[in-house]
Amino acid sequence: MGTTPEADPDSYRAASPRFRLPLGKPHLVVHGDADERVPVDHSRDYVAAARSAGDRVDYLELPDVGHFELIDPSHPSWIEARSWLQDNVCPK
Secondary structure, eight states: OOSOTTTOHHHHHHHOGGGGOOOSSOEEEEEETTOSSSOHHHHHHHHHHHHHTTOOEEEEEETTOOTTGGGOTTSTHHHHHHHHHHHHTSOO
């Protein structure tokens, strides 16, 4: 972001999904429990906050999955994410 949270807290707050709640749309949060870049508690806390704000949010925590596998559409985790999207965003 070109700056630190201490130097520009408003920009960091505006970019944070947690501070944009409620979204008013169903959403899915996917996190691998082997993620060494982003602690899994970040996603768990977000899900709790989203639900408290009234959003419908589903949470999928994948065992033995790290940070980068989740952004690789060829990784098996995408099968579950794609299925959720088809059922919740693009239903027939």
